Amino acid sequence: MRVARDRAIFHTLCVVDEAQERSRHGALLASASLRLALAFLQLCGAERTWIDQFWEAAVGRSEAGQGxxxxxxxxxxxxxxxxxxxxxxxxxxxxxxxALRAARGD
Structure with missing residues (x-):
């Protein structure tokens, strides 16, 4: 079964959106799903600089709360x-x- 490019991008952005939401509570554990989503987005044209920035902020930093x-x-x-x-x-x-939030069940 082939998945249309736009649909695959949508699903990878769902993974990234969910990671961003979970990161509100602190640093995320490095997961295969987030790595795959970011790698796929890079293959689709996203610049590595932005992917690295997201990864470092989500996984490498733990600041949470209101500060x-x-x-x-x-x-x-x-x-x-x-x-x-x-x-x-x-x-x-x-x-x-x-649509992202609905797909994630929020």
């Missing part, structure tokens, strides 16, 4: 996800974000 460091970490991840999405041809509109 300035946690806010900065969150902003780094958001900037990286926005850039990655744009580079693979996805507009992160509110409708797209709603």
């Amino acid at each position: 300035a460091d946690a806010f900065g970490r969150s902003q780094e991840m958001t900037a990286a996800v926005n850039a990655i999405s744009r580079q693979v041809g996805i507009d992160r509109s509110s409708a797209f974000l709603d």
